[in-house]
Amino acid sequence: MHLFDATRRFYGGNAIVAGGLPVAVGLALADHMNARPNVTACIFGDGAMAEGEFHESANLAALWKLPVLFCCENNRYAMGTALAREHAQTDLATRAASYGMIAWAVDGMDVEAVAEATRRAVDEIRGGGGPCFLELRTYRFRAHSMYDPDRYREKSEIEQWKQSDPIPALAGQRWRPDMTKPTAAATAAAPATGAATEGLQTTYREALREAHRDALTRDPRVFLMGEDVGRYGGCFAVSLGLLEEFGPERIRDAPLSESGFTGAGIGAALGGMRPIVEIMTVNFSLLAMDQILNNAATLLHMSGGSCRFRWWCG
Amino acid sequence: MTTGAGRQLAAQHSHSLEGWYAHIPGLRVLAPATIEDARGMLWPALQDPDPVLIFEHSSLYNLTGTLPAGAAQVDIARAAVRRPGTDVTMITYGGSLGKVLTAAQTLAEEGIQAEVIDLRVLRPLDDEIILASVRSTHRVVIIDEAWRTGSLSAEIAARIAEQAFYDLDAPIERVCGAEVPTPYAKHLEDAALPQPADIVAAARRAVAPNE
Numbered sequence: 147m148h149l150f151d152a153t154r155r156f157y158g159g160n161a162i163v164a165g166g167l168p169v170a171v172g173l174a175l176a177d178h179m180n181a182r183p184n185v186t187a188c189i190f191g192d193g194a195m196a197e198g199e200f201h202e203s204a205n206l207a208a209l210w211k212l213p214v215l216f217c218c219e220n221n222r223y224a225m226g227t228a229l230a231r232e233h234a235q236t237d238l239a240t241r242a243a244s245y246g247m248i249a250w251a252v253d254g255m256d257v258e259a260v261a262e263a264t265r266r267a268v269d270e271i272r273g274g275g276g277p278c279f280l281e282l283r284t285y286r287f288r289a290h291s292m293y294d295p296d297r298y299r300e301k302s303e304i305e306q307w308k309q310s311d312p313i314p315a316l317a318g319q320r321w322r323p324d325m326t327k328p329t330a331a332a333t334a335a336a337p338a339t340g341a342a343t344e345g346l347q348t349t350y351r352e353a354l355r356e357a358h359r360d361a362l363t364r365d366p367r368v369f370l371m372g373e374d375v376g377r378y379g380g381c382f383a384v385s386l387g388l389l390e391e392f393g394p395e396r397i398r399d400a401p402l403s404e405s406g407f408t409g410a411g412i413g414a415a416l417g418g419m420r421p422i423v424e425i426m427t428v429n430f431s432l433l434a435m436d437q438i439l440n441n442a443a444t445l446l447h448m449s450g451g452s453c454r455f456r457w458w459c460g
Numbered sequence: 461m462t463t464g465a466g467r468q469l470a471a472q473h474s475h476s477l478e479g480w481y482a483h484i485p486g487l488r489v490l491a492p493a494t495i496e497d498a499r500g501m502l503w504p505a506l507q508d509p510d511p512v513l514i515f516e517h518s519s520l521y522n523l524t525g526t527l528p529a530g531a532a533q534v535d536i537a538r539a540a541v542r543r544p545g546t547d548v549t550m551i552t553y554g555g556s557l558g559k560v561l562t563a564a565q566t567l568a569e570e571g572i573q574a575e576v577i578d579l580r581v582l583r584p585l586d587d588e589i590i591l592a593s594v595r596s597t598h599r600v601v602i603i604d605e606a607w608r609t610g611s612l613s614a615e616i617a618a619r620i621a622e623q624a625f626y627d628l629d630a631p632i633e634r635v636c637g638a639e640v641p642t643p644y645a646k647h648l649e650d651a652a653l654p655q656p657a658d659i660v661a662a663a664r665r666a667v668a669p670n671e
Contacts, residue, residue, distance in 0.1 A: 346526065350494075429472055
């Protein structure tokens with residue numbers, strides 16, 4: 147859970163189930179905006195697919211055709227809750243496909259099949275078609291945690307699944323670690339210096355807009371993302387006209403998914419961008435409280451100091 | 461993001477929850493109350509190593525004024541004294557600043573000189589400016605549109621009590637939003653929010669607690 151190495155693009159685990167998914171979307175957004183050939187893989191369980199953050203993240207990634215590989219390790223239990231008791235549709239790949247992305251179910255007990263499916267998915271993503279989803283159908287032999295008495299399943303079920311334990315199955319085979327290739331990371335452009343001179347009659351709204359315009363002009367890494375910031379011009383008209391000036395990539399209308407796009411802003415900041423995440427009102431921010439509290443405020447600590455990032459939420 | 465009440469948007473669009481975010485270590489929380497701060501806080505926020513949240517009170521967007529030359533950047537660390545005074549310290553932020561300055565003007569006409577502090581930065585709080593003012597005036601009124609219980613106003617009152625108790629000549633006064641879901645009806649909403657008359661009355665109590 148607490149392993150973390152940002153220098154290797156490994157952004158750790160997350161104790162809040164599905165909480166890392168919006169961040170993965172944001173890392174992919176930063177790569178997309180910088181035309182970097184990276185793919186962001188995020189690994190989660192069947193339990194995460196019942197969380198709203200999965201659905202917000204899947205929609206965002208598919209909508210913006212971002213290079214995300216969603217890897218769902220379906221081990222048939224969300225802690226102690228069996229798949230059929232947590233999902234109305236237990237075919238998780240089918241649910242993911244409804245977002246308009248390629249989604250495959252794979253035998254998660256077959257290492258070679260997982261490697262092959264992953265390679266194919268990454269090729270698809272690098273082809274520019276947007277995210278892919280792999281449902282890796284697998285099983286957990288041991289209890290969920292050291293406190294888990296494991297009373298929710300039959301011992302015979304465990305024994306049956308052990309017959310397809312992937313480790314002995316792999317042991318007799320020759321492993322070919324030919325999947326990953328390092329990719330060069332593009333460097334973000336240095337901020338230009340600029341100074342505005344004012345001494346004019348204005349309003350609070352116009353002053354805010356000018357602050358946005360100034361930041362967008364001075365630093366190419368700055369972008370604005372949120373509900374109705376673009377074509378509508380901002381709920382309070384703060385960003386009116388900025389879409390025409392800076393284009394839809396940098397004045398980015400987001401779907402109504404506060405947790406998803408706030409987390410994406412955090413991920414994009416980790417990816418070297420300077421996102422301005424606009425949440426329409428403080429009431430809506432409660433839907434993003436998990437991302438603000440559990441991710442934005444703790445990543446410096448959780449990453450052992452390796453993730454110092456700049457992110458603004460207005 | 462937008463915060464605050466006063467526009468008849470009722471119980472689900474009128475909160476002042478910035479104090480909740482000010483509770484969280486790892487964040488910087490800003491509340492621009494002036495045109496200069498609206499213009500100047502964004503760029504330093506983007507340079508800050510920590511995530512920054514900026515709360516814009518919804519009543520402020522049409523605020524009109526002159527932006528001084530060279531106002532493209534302001535500090536995002538310090539509170540500001542918006543009106544100097546000697547008799548009572550009035551501490552506020554965001555959308556309440558205008559009401560407090562109005563109240564201070566009324567008090568001045570009565571001969572009470574209020575010092576008005578605009579917090580600007582809700583986390584981390586600028587204790588230095590708050591305590592210096594309290595040690596000078598010996599009387600405090602805290603004005604915060606948010607609910608009173610477990611609030612930013614409670615935190616400020618606690619800090620003053622911890623660090624400047626013996627400098628106080630009167631109990632700390634608080635003027636806060638009524639602890640109800642914010643009403644829709646205009647007259648009820650007005651009654652639920654701090655108003656200049658409430659602030660004036662609290663300042664009078666602080667200055668003459670035995671009257």
